[in-house]
Amino acid sequence: MFQKFSMVVLEKYRFLICSFRGAVPQGLVLELGETVQILEKCEGWYRGVSIKKPNVKGIFPANYIHLKKAVVSNRGQYETVVPLEDSVVTEVTATLQEWAVLWKQLYVKHKVDLFYKLRHVMNELIDLRRQLLSGHLTQDQVREVKRHLTVRLDWGNEHLGLDLVPRKDFEVVDSDQISVSDLYKMHLSSRHSVQQSTSQVDTIRQRHGDACRMPVPHHFFLSLKSFTYNTIGEDTDVFFSLYDVRESKQISERFMVRLNKNGGPRNPEKIDRMCALFTDLSSKDMKRDLYIVAHVIRIGRMLLNDSKKGPPHLHYRRPYGCAVLSIMDVLQSISEIKEEKDFVLKVYTCNNENEWCQIHENIIRKSSTKYTAPSSNYGLIISLQLLRGDMEQVRRENPMIFNRGVSVTRKLGFPDVIMPGDIRNDLYLTLEKGDFERGGKSVQKNIEVTMYVLYADGEILKDCISLGSGEPSRSAYHSFVLYHNNSPRWGEIIKLPIPIDRFRGSHLRFEFRHCSTKDKGEKKLFGFAFTPLMRDDGTTLSDDIHELYVYKCDENSTFNNHALYLGLPCCKEDYNGCPNIPSSLIFQRSTKESFSVSTQLSSTKLTQNVDLLALLKWKAYPDRVMDILGRLRHVSGEEIVKFLQDILDTLFVVLDDNTEKYGLLVFQSLVFIINLLRDSKYFHFRPVMDTYIQKHFAGALAYKELIRCLKWYMDRSAELVRQDHIQEAMRALEYLFKFIVQSRILYSRATCGMEEEQFRSSIQELFQSIRFVLSLDSRSSETLIFTQAALLNSFPAIFDELLQMFTVQEVAEFVRGTLGSMPSTVHIGQSMDVVKLQSIARTVDSRLFSFSESRRILLPVVLHHIHLHLRQQKELLICSGILSSIFSIIKTSSLEGDVVEEVEMMVESLLDVLLQTLLTIMSKSQSQEAVRGQRCPQCTAEITGEYVSCLLSLLRQMSDTHFQHLLDNFQSKDELKEFLLKIFCVFRNLMKMSVFPRDWMVMRLLTSNIIVTTVQYLSSALHKNFTETDFDFKVWNSYFSLAVLFINQPSLQLENATPAKRKKILDKYGDMRVMMAYELFSMWQNLGEHKIHFIPGMIGPFLGVTLVPQPEVRNIMIPIFHDMMDWEQRKNGNFKQVEAELIDKLDSLVSEGKGDENYRELFSLLLLEKIEQETWRETGISFVTSVTRLMERLLDYRDCMKGDETENKKIGCTVNLMNFYKSEINKEEMYIRYIHKLCDMHLQAENYTEAAFTLLLYCELLQWEDRPLREFLHYPSQSEWQRKEGLCRKIIHYFNKGKSWEFGIPLCRELAMQYESLYDYQSLSWIRKMEATYYDNIMEQQRLEPEFFRVGFYGRKFPFFLRNKEYVCRGHDYERLEAFQQRMLSEFPQAIAMQHPNHPDDSILQCDAQYLQIYAVTPIPDNIDVLQMDRVPDRIKSFYRVNNIRKFRYDRPFHKGPKDKDNEFKSLWIERTTLTLTHSLPGISRWFEVERRELVEVSPLENAIQVVENKNQELRTLISQYQHKQMHGNINLLSMCLNGVIDAAVNGGIARYQEVSFFFFCFDKDYITKHPGDAEKITQLKELMQEQVHVLGVGLAVHEKFVHPEMRPLHKKLIDQFQMMRSSLYHELPGLDKLSPACSGSSTPRSNVLVSHGPMSPESIKLLHRHSPLNLLGSVRHSSSSLSSHTSSETGNLVILTDSSVGEAAEEMYHMQLVDLNCRYQGSVTNLSVLSSSQASPSTSSLSSTHSAPSQMINSAPSSARGSPSLPDKYRHTRELMMLLPTHRDRPSSAMYPAAIMENGQPPNFQRALMQQMIGPCKPCSDPNLSVAEKGHYSLHFDAFHHQLSDAPPALPARTLRKSPLHPIPASPTSPQSGLDGSNSTLSGSASSGVSSLSESNFGHSSEPPPRTDTMDSVPSQAWNTDEDLETPYLPVRYSLSEPDVLESLKSQPCRSHSAPSGVIPQDTLDPPALPPKPYHSRLPNIENEEGMIIEDDDKHRQLHRKVSQPVSGGKEEQARVAWEHGISEQ
Helix, strand or coil: CCCHCCCCCEEEEEEECCCEEECCCCCCCCCCCCCEEEEECCCEEEECCCCCCCCCCEEEHHEEEEEEEEEEEECCCCCCECCCCHHHHHHHHHHHHHHHHHHHHHHCCCCCCHHHHHHHHHHHHHHHHHHHCCCCHHHHHHHHHHEEEEEEEEHHHCCCCCCHHHHHHEEEEECCCCCCCHHHHHHHHHHHHHHCCHHHHHHHCCCCCCCCCCCCCCCCCEEEECCCCCCCCEEEEEEEEEEEEECCECECCCCEEEECCCCECCCCCCCCCEEEEEECCCCHHHHHCEEEEEEEEEEECCCCCCCCCCCCCEEEEEEEEEEEEHHHHHHHHHCCCCEEEEEEEECCECCEEEEEHHHHHHHCCCCCHHEEECCCCCCCCEEEEEEEHHHHHHHHHHHHHHHHCCCEECEEECCCCCCCCCCEEEEEEEEEEECCCCCCCCCCCCCCEEEEEEEECCCCCCCECCCEECCEEEEEECCCCCCCCCCCCEEEEECCCCHHHHHCEEEEEEEEEEECCCCCCCCEEEEEEECCEEECCCCCCCCCCEEEEEEECCCCCCCCHHHHHCCEEEEEEHHCCCCCCCCCCCCEEEEEEEEEEEEEECCCCCCCCCHHHHHHHHCCCCCHHHHHHHHHHHHCCHHHHHHHHHHHHHHHHHHHHHHHEEEEEHHHHHHHHHHHHHCCCCCCHHHHHHHHHHHHHCCCCCHHHHHHHHHHHHHHHHHHCHHHHHHHHHCHHHHHHHHHHHHHHHHHHHHHHCCCCHHHHHHHHHHHHHHHHHHCCCCCCHHHHHHHHHHHHHHHHHHHHHCCCCCCCHHHHHHHHHHHCCCCCHCCCCHHHHHHHHHHHHHHCCCCCCCHHHHHHHHHHHHHHHHHHHHHHCCHHHHHHHHHHHHHHHHHHHHHCHHHHHHHHHHHHHHHHHHHHHHHHHHHCCCCCCCCCCCCCCCCHHHHHHHHHHHHHHHHCHHHHHHHHHCCCCCCCHHHHHHHHHHHHHHHHHHCCCCCCCCCCHHHHHHHHHHHHHHHEEEEEEEEHHCCCCCCCHHHHHHHHHHHHHHHHHCCCCHHHCCHHHHHHHHHCCCCCCCCHHHHHHHHHHHHHHHHCCCCCCHHHHHHHHHHHHHHHHHHHCCHHHHHHHHHHHHHCCCCCHHHHHHHHHHHHHHHHCCHHHHHHHHHHHHHHCCCCCCHHHHHHHHHHHHHHHHHHHHHHHHHHCCCCCCCHHHHHHHHHHHHHHHHHCCCHHHHHHHHHHHHHHCCCCHHHHHHHHHHHHHHHCCCCCCCEEEEECCEEEEEEEEEHHHHHHHHHHHCCCCHHHHHHHHHHHHHHHHCCCCCCCHHHHHHHHHHHHHHHHCCCCCCCEEEEEEEEECCCCCCHHHHHHEECCCCCCCHHHHHHHHHHCCCCCCCCCCCCCCCCCHCCCCCCCCEEEEEEEEEEECCCHHHHHCCCCHHHHHHHHCCEEEEEEEEEEEECCCCCHHHHHHEEEEEEEEEEEECCCCCCCEEEEEEEEEEEECCHHHHHHHHHHHHHHHHHHHHHHHHHCCCCCCCCHHHHHHHHHHHHHCCCHHHHHHHHHHHHHHCCCHHHHCHHHHHHHHHHHHHHHHHHHHHHHHHHHHHHHHCCCHHHHHHHHHHHHHHHHHHHHHCCCHHHCCCCHHHCCCCCHCCCCCCCCCCCCHHHHHHHHCCCCCCHHHCCCCCCCCCCCCCCCCEEEEEEEEEHHHHHHHHHHHHHCCCCCCCCCCCCCCCCEEEECCCCCCCCCCCCCCCCCCHCCCCEEECCCCCCCCHHHHHHCCCCCCCCCCCCCCEEEECCHHHCCEECCCHHHHHHHHHHHHCCCCCCCCCCCCCCCCCCCCCCCCCCCCCCCCCCCCCCCCCCCCCCCCCCCCCCCCCCCHHHHHHHHCCCCCCEECCCCCEECCCCCCCCCCCCCCCCCCCHHCCCCCCCCCCCCCCCCCCCCHHHHHHHHCCCCCCCCCCCCCCCCCCCCCCCCCCHHHHHHHCCCCCCCCCCEEEEECCCCCCCCCCCCCCCCHHHHHHHHHHHHHHHHH
């Protein structure tokens, strides 16, 4: 079906109403709300494209699409579809789609508050949009909905940081259709509307003198919901009114509600309609202390609780209660909401009816004694709502209120603003009080007043009395009755709405009756009073209190003949006017009684003013006409506006009656009335005046007299001192001219145009008088200034009237002459400047100026005055308003016609002065000074914006012709140059100062468009006039700077905009950066040889342009650098300047966030392509390559700094960049800058040592000279010596904080030398003390040794400075491998941990990923001498072991060649890798790159030699320390060390070792045959084993001297086991018998053993050590990151226990009472336990419980003894992260060795011993080089070795290195053994043992793991003390040798093995030192150590390759043997 598509033309706008996933072939994926363009249709399907992806076409169902009508313009590829719907709806749709994306991001960014607010606003927008689309709204409702929509759109855009949308009448304006000035004002208006403030645009428009806004009236809507406190049981009337407490008067009518006895409305139709609207409250009223007062009048019996008082059928109005509510208290709450709010009013009853009229005041004042509070909180429930606006607006906005039949309750009197047509005729009468006689009664009367309104004929007027709004009027009024009160006070207000035609002749009659409470209940008439409504003079009753006469009468009296009493005086004033009153009338006045009422008239038809009546009836007083006209000024304004038409008619009739006599008075009266309408209170009566002039005015001859009078006034202005009347006439000029013109029109109609010339002549003469007034010098007369100001203010208002009688040109000529007569600015004061400019502004805003004919006449004079003011920088704000209006008019006119001439005039007059004004303003804006001449404190920014918009408006209107004419008009090139500099400077300031806010994107883009267009016009003039011989650098430089700033504008960086916004900008303007770039490149090419002037100045700016992320701009601009290089090469023979400047600027620009990887590649590509063709290509290519590499580093540096990168990455990146500046491009200043940046980073990370080394780089650049240095960075101007001194002090301080005192001491000495040379002894003393303090710190303070880790970074995703490189990192304190690995993975969260240690191949190196390879390495110290010195404290040695380290190593065991199933040890080799760094650690960074790696293979024999030799050295060192008293008191360390070597001999010991080694190397003839070159090594191994026996003998002798009595059993056991070991060794080595003949006899007394031997001398040690040519290079550190193996019992169980752990923990364990470590190891396969030497505890720290370790990681890390505090193991890391191993479930059960080695389930004893000693420290859990089958039954386990307690003397427990779930092995040969095999033996060893004891592991399962101890004791060596001198003879110990059969039996038992050292490095063979160095000891003292024992380890690094030792010779070795034998024989 899809082949039947047919083309379709749809004038529709298409929206998706349901998402379509495109599941059909060629389906187009569409989202809900997406807009599509339909190309074809077919049977329910459309084919088209989405607007979002116009290049992807597809099909989609037709029923998924909603069609809207639209207009398609420019059909084709670039067609535009505009929907035919309201633009506001379209905007809302687009905005909601844009907000939807940002709204979700708010939630992600945790901006929850804004998230929910925006959701609410979006829902409101959707609802309002739905209403707008419904089409059911009225025009007013549509306008209101649009207002709400735009307010919410602007609010959301502002809070989301989107662009401000300029609007006009709620719709988005098109910037092409309005001037830039108008666009600027609309932006201001939109901004102010968003900020909910008054638009300053309106304020600016009103500055020209427009009338003030009409005050907004307020209205209270009140609704009575119910009267819940209705326990009265009678009907009630409730009266609501507004009461002013301060003035104690009611200010509104009353609202009356009639309720029945149940509390409901008496009229059922009134249900839910008991509401009123109190209207016309002004803002002043709202500030009054107003109350809502409710009076409750009951209708019923006289007394409520007494049924006897009065008959039941008679009802009286009786007072009941009152309630009040303060409006001030509730105003805020009802103002905040737009709906009704309920309130409850308590009804209080009056205690005394006599005070009823004051009950509300008593309640308000809380005079509680005068009223009674209700018993409950119930009462009147009302609702209130505050409304604003005129009544029409209120009706329009609240139709529901008026649909409820609301009662409009008006304000007493007129409102502040009297609206035309507001006809009103209300008389408000207040019943005040009465005084009546008792009339012979014993009690006072119950008086009721009845009032009627009677007409002149005596007829009672119907419905002329209103008790209150809400109820119909009535004909009679009955007052309420006060019980027994002859002096009642009512205070009740009655409204009398009497018709106007009945008012005259009507009167009021008040009848007084006594209401009897007897059974009959009669109401007896006893008197009356009356008052006429109008006086005899025609005025109404005055607003006052009227005390009326009371006349006596009775029920028989008749009022049918009202004339009988109307002739009587009604009051005292009336009596005075009628003195002769007959006394025989039937009505007699009661002189003792009185009755008072007050009246207030609110009428627009009746007046109480006598003078006004006299004017209206002037013909009745012909002699008083002049007086009457003169008294018109004294009539109130309210009376005049009420009778405006009548007064005007009267005045013109009087004028026509006698022009000569009354003309001037009529003119003055007319001026008075006109000016009266200028008052804001009467301003809205101006339309009444206009209507009168147009329709009712009939004075056809009046114009002559008005012109004459007006001219007479003006002519006299120069003579009179008082000119008040002249000024009033000037202010009335507008309406005077209206009367003149209308009068002339009437006369012309009547006479068919007669006297036209006379009229024109009189007008011209009048204008001459006007010019005369304006031309007068007003500086000497202040009154004349006001006259001229009044004339100028009124003058523009007459233009429209003149246009009715004259042509546009004629009126324009009148105006031009008038404006031209005004003096220039310099001649008048500032106040007149303002008035004059305001007059000009009103002229420009007038209709006259909209005509092009008049503009050509008026524009020159207007521009002249503006030019003068701008030149003098006066009244800038007003001038900008005038210019804005002019540009707005011209823009509008340009859309309809030609404005070339006007624009030309403006360019000539304004362009230059506008530029100068802007430059001045912009310079002042820096200091925020107010611009001189401003009247109001407008900020400089607003003025700048105004003038910028004016300049842009002018430039926008200029065409090619205008620009050409402008450039041709310059008289000289200097003028042209000055102009170009000005305009370029203004444009630059526009972009630098950001005149327009960031969100004014429409304004900013338009500005950029105008600038680029203008620059294109001006560039040709620049090239034409300033290129060749007239080259001017300043102009060109200004141009280039402008172009660079333009391209870098933030508003033009479209890459940061949303796709929709970017498309909109490109469609409208294109990419203006590209336009300017082309222009810039073209101008650069036009420079020719002058290009050299801009090298290197423009390199930085141009570089900034090329860094703009726009490919086309980069392609255009990058070749310019080649051009610069070429020109400099031509001139100087090199391009050093280009090189230097480019590098300097590149650093700063990239650090600002510019540039990217694409730029780097493009930069290199384009320049290399250009340079290839040059003769200087080699240097060019080198330079480009160098810059490209710099860019790589800068981009990495920026990425690290701007992101949330870790300190390590930032530091590493900075080091990389810093080194590049130093080594490759030699930029010293940049180098120093980055030194300080790096130092700050180190300080922030608390890397104080690294910070010191970093700062030392700068210090080394300085010399101790007095050369002055300039201010740089934070350094002041100072001498080089001072700066270097300050740096040295700071560096020393940092070394101190980093506890690197050894590094600080040389600096202290250097400073001391300088101070000493200068005799600055004070500073010298200080620095020497500092140096001494550092020495103390070295010896006393604790320092932790760091771990070192090798990290490989592989993959292209790493930063450049890390990519495919390997580093060694110095770890933090306490940081083990697991923590380090976690840190690295957190720094590179995308990195993948490599699972093998092999060097990665190219696929990994070049992949787009990140791979990390991490494992620990062992440092190889360079400073060997100090480590070999005997008496150097270990605290000092500790420093040199881990500082100044440049080489590191790690070992990996592997099988070389075929593996012997019977003896895999034959093929087990060590792969030793040595890493050499670029710099030593520590340094300026915590890690450095590996510079060189060396890989050497170590044979099994060499490894065995190294292991035994290291253990021998360790033993000698420890013995020497005890001999030389470096270790005192506690002998535990020596005990453990000896025990670790000797105790293993119970099951073979040395014998087992020699059995293994000899089998391999001596007795295995096959091996000897195949390896004849190893003969020397075999001999050396034999010698070392013999040597160990001798060393052990000396050690036992020393041990005998210091051993504690409680430890004697242990010593005895050691002696016995040593004898067995020697016997075993003698059996294999017969030569030993010759060496030690005394040892062969068993009867020698033990007490004589070594009795003749003193302390072991250095010489003896040297002799003993001669057999070993290996040089001891220092002990291997015990890594805190050793293997933490968390494998379960199902994994392989090769358990390696480092000897160091035993030694370090031994003493702590001893003092912990040798906690029972009854440990049983659980394993499913053979468990081979290896106790390695301390040297050989290179950590396998890169392994973890869940990973399989690569082989080189196993040996690569130091043991955990070093760098870890002496803390209990439970506080240590529970495990290390082993990132390179698989999980334990994937690990094979056999680690490395096949089960074929086993003999009866156990490995052969002779093999096991040597294997353990040689491979213990390096055997991995898994070897990547081995097959799975080979990875059998062994796993590394560095847990400490523990002894079990038994009855025998306690063995010394070993210190654990790592926690592990693997259970330790039984620790003592004498402890109870638990397991399945009785052959299990104890594994014991010393931390310093070179030959570790090996026992068969427990095959059974341990019941529970042993308790752990993982602490070290560390105290200074001085803390050791001993009771015996070392010279004390050795206690007799018998050395006995076992019988041969015993020796034979021991051969089959398991043997101990030696651990191979891991710290061996290649070095030439040297003689050993006289004394071995002091062993390493830990730093943190153990609190529980009472004896202060220091546990030390002083293993040495060994060389990788051993030379074959020389044969054993006589000499010293022989002498040592003789001495030894002699000691034995003496025993």
